[in-house]
Amino acid sequence: xxxGDCFTVQPFNNLVATQTFTxxxxxxxxxxxxxxxxxxxxVRILQVSAGFTxxxxxTLTAGNRVLNxxxxxxxIDPAASYRVTTNDFLANGGxxxxxxxxxxxRETAPGFDVDALVAYIGANSPVPPGxxxxxxRQP
Numbered sequence: 001x002x003x004g005d006c007f008t009v010q011p012f013n014n015l016v017a018t019q020t021f022t023x024x025x026x027x028x029x030x031x032x033x034x035x036x037x038x039x040x041x042x043v044r045i046l047q048v049s050a051g052f053t054x055x056x057x058x059t060l061t062a063g064n065r066v067l068n069x070x071x072x073x074x075x076i077d078p079a080a081s082y083r084v085t086t087n088d089f090l091a092n093g094g095x096x097x098x099x100x101x102x103x104x105x106r107e108t109a110p111g112f113d114v115d116a117l118v119a120y121i122g123a124n125s126p127v128p129p130g131x132x133x134x135x136x137r138q139p
Contacts, residue, residue: 001125003118010114014087019103023069024078029099030066034058044095048134049085057138067138087113 021029033046034056054069069076086100088108093101109116121127
Protein backbone atom coordinates (compact mmCIF):
# COMPACT_ATOMS: atom_id res chain seq x y z
CA UNK A 1 0.00 0.00 0.00
CA UNK A 2 1.32 3.42 -0.94
CA UNK A 3 0.73 6.97 0.27
CA GLY A 4 -1.26 7.46 -2.92
CA ASP A 5 -3.56 4.58 -1.95
CA CYS A 6 -4.13 6.16 1.46
CA PHE A 7 -4.70 9.61 -0.05
CA THR A 8 -7.28 8.12 -2.43
CA VAL A 9 -9.46 7.08 0.52
CA GLN A 10 -8.70 10.19 2.64
CA PRO A 11 -8.10 13.09 0.23
CA PHE A 12 -9.46 16.00 2.26
CA ASN A 13 -6.58 16.74 4.66
CA ASN A 14 -8.75 16.67 7.77
CA LEU A 15 -7.24 16.85 11.21
CA VAL A 16 -7.64 14.11 13.80
CA ALA A 17 -9.81 15.35 16.69
CA THR A 18 -10.37 13.54 19.98
CA GLN A 19 -13.18 14.66 22.29
CA THR A 20 -14.96 13.51 25.43
CA PHE A 21 -18.58 12.37 25.23
CA THR A 22 -20.92 10.93 27.80
CA UNK A 23 -22.46 7.59 26.94
CA UNK A 24 -25.76 9.41 26.36
CA UNK A 25 -24.08 11.82 23.92
CA UNK A 26 -22.42 8.93 22.14
CA UNK A 27 -25.83 7.27 21.73
CA UNK A 28 -27.18 10.56 20.32
CA UNK A 29 -24.43 10.55 17.69
CA UNK A 30 -25.23 6.98 16.68
CA UNK A 31 -28.96 7.73 16.65
CA UNK A 32 -28.39 10.72 14.38
CA UNK A 33 -26.76 8.56 11.73
CA UNK A 34 -29.92 6.46 11.44
CA UNK A 35 -32.20 9.38 10.65
CA UNK A 36 -31.78 10.93 7.17
CA UNK A 37 -31.71 14.73 7.25
CA UNK A 38 -34.06 15.01 4.28
CA UNK A 39 -36.28 12.53 2.44
CA UNK A 40 -33.66 12.28 -0.31
CA UNK A 41 -30.55 12.02 1.88
CA UNK A 42 -28.91 8.72 2.59
CA VAL A 43 -28.26 7.12 5.93
CA ARG A 44 -24.53 7.24 6.69
CA ILE A 45 -23.27 4.62 9.10
CA LEU A 46 -20.22 5.73 11.05
CA GLN A 47 -17.62 3.03 11.49
CA VAL A 48 -16.52 2.19 15.03
CA SER A 49 -13.22 1.20 16.55
CA ALA A 50 -12.17 -2.24 17.68
CA GLY A 51 -13.83 -3.17 20.94
CA PHE A 52 -16.92 -1.01 20.40
CA THR A 53 -20.13 -2.76 19.33
CA UNK A 54 -23.80 -1.93 19.08
CA UNK A 55 -27.04 -3.08 17.49
CA UNK A 56 -29.59 -0.91 15.73
CA UNK A 57 -33.21 -1.43 14.76
CA UNK A 58 -34.69 1.00 12.22
CA THR A 59 -38.22 -0.21 12.97
CA LEU A 60 -38.04 1.54 16.36
CA THR A 61 -38.76 5.23 16.85
CA ALA A 62 -36.03 7.82 16.40
CA GLY A 63 -33.99 8.11 19.58
CA ASN A 64 -34.56 4.47 20.47
CA ARG A 65 -32.93 2.72 17.53
CA VAL A 66 -29.44 2.16 18.97
CA LEU A 67 -29.28 -0.78 21.35
CA ASN A 68 -26.67 -2.70 23.32
CA UNK A 69 -23.74 -0.30 23.05
CA UNK A 70 -20.67 -2.04 24.47
CA UNK A 71 -16.99 -1.26 24.85
CA UNK A 72 -14.82 -4.34 25.27
CA UNK A 73 -17.89 -6.31 26.34
CA UNK A 74 -18.97 -3.79 29.00
CA UNK A 75 -22.22 -1.85 28.56
CA ILE A 76 -21.81 1.85 27.85
CA ASP A 77 -22.86 3.88 30.88
CA PRO A 78 -24.97 6.90 29.80
CA ALA A 79 -23.37 9.05 32.52
CA ALA A 80 -19.75 7.92 32.06
CA SER A 81 -17.21 9.77 29.90
CA TYR A 82 -15.59 8.26 26.81
CA ARG A 83 -12.88 9.61 24.50
CA VAL A 84 -13.91 9.53 20.84
CA THR A 85 -11.69 10.23 17.85
CA THR A 86 -12.96 11.42 14.47
CA ASN A 87 -11.72 13.74 11.81
CA ASP A 88 -12.34 17.43 12.44
CA PHE A 89 -14.84 17.67 9.57
CA LEU A 90 -17.18 15.31 11.42
CA ALA A 91 -16.29 16.78 14.84
CA ASN A 92 -17.42 20.16 13.50
CA GLY A 93 -20.80 18.73 12.47
CA GLY A 94 -19.94 17.85 8.87
CA UNK A 95 -22.23 15.58 6.86
CA UNK A 96 -25.04 16.57 9.22
CA UNK A 97 -23.50 14.95 12.31
CA UNK A 98 -24.29 17.92 14.54
CA UNK A 99 -24.34 15.67 17.64
CA UNK A 100 -20.55 15.36 17.26
CA UNK A 101 -20.21 19.05 18.13
CA UNK A 102 -21.30 18.28 21.73
CA UNK A 103 -17.92 16.80 22.64
CA UNK A 104 -15.70 18.52 25.18
CA UNK A 105 -11.97 18.69 25.90
CA ARG A 106 -11.09 18.54 22.21
CA GLU A 107 -7.51 17.74 21.33
CA THR A 108 -6.24 17.88 17.78
CA ALA A 109 -3.32 15.72 16.71
CA PRO A 110 -0.56 17.25 14.61
CA GLY A 111 -0.68 16.48 10.91
CA PHE A 112 -3.53 15.31 8.73
CA ASP A 113 -5.70 12.20 9.02
CA VAL A 114 -3.99 10.69 5.99
CA ASP A 115 -0.64 11.01 7.80
CA ALA A 116 -2.08 9.12 10.79
CA LEU A 117 -3.36 6.41 8.45
CA VAL A 118 0.00 6.06 6.71
CA ALA A 119 1.80 5.86 10.07
CA TYR A 120 -0.62 3.22 11.37
CA ILE A 121 -0.33 1.06 8.27
CA GLY A 122 3.44 1.42 8.30
CA ALA A 123 3.64 0.29 11.93
CA ASN A 124 1.06 -2.51 11.69
CA SER A 125 1.27 -3.85 8.15
CA PRO A 126 -0.36 -5.98 6.98
CA VAL A 127 -3.58 -4.64 8.46
CA PRO A 128 -6.44 -7.12 8.17
CA PRO A 129 -10.01 -5.87 7.91
CA GLY A 130 -11.80 -5.40 11.22
CA UNK A 131 -14.47 -7.81 12.40
CA UNK A 132 -17.74 -7.48 10.52
CA UNK A 133 -19.87 -7.91 13.65
CA UNK A 134 -19.15 -4.61 15.43
CA UNK A 135 -22.38 -3.10 14.09
CA UNK A 136 -25.37 -5.41 13.81
CA ARG A 137 -28.83 -4.74 12.50
CA GLN A 138 -31.98 -6.06 14.07
CA PRO A 139 -34.49 -7.55 13.12
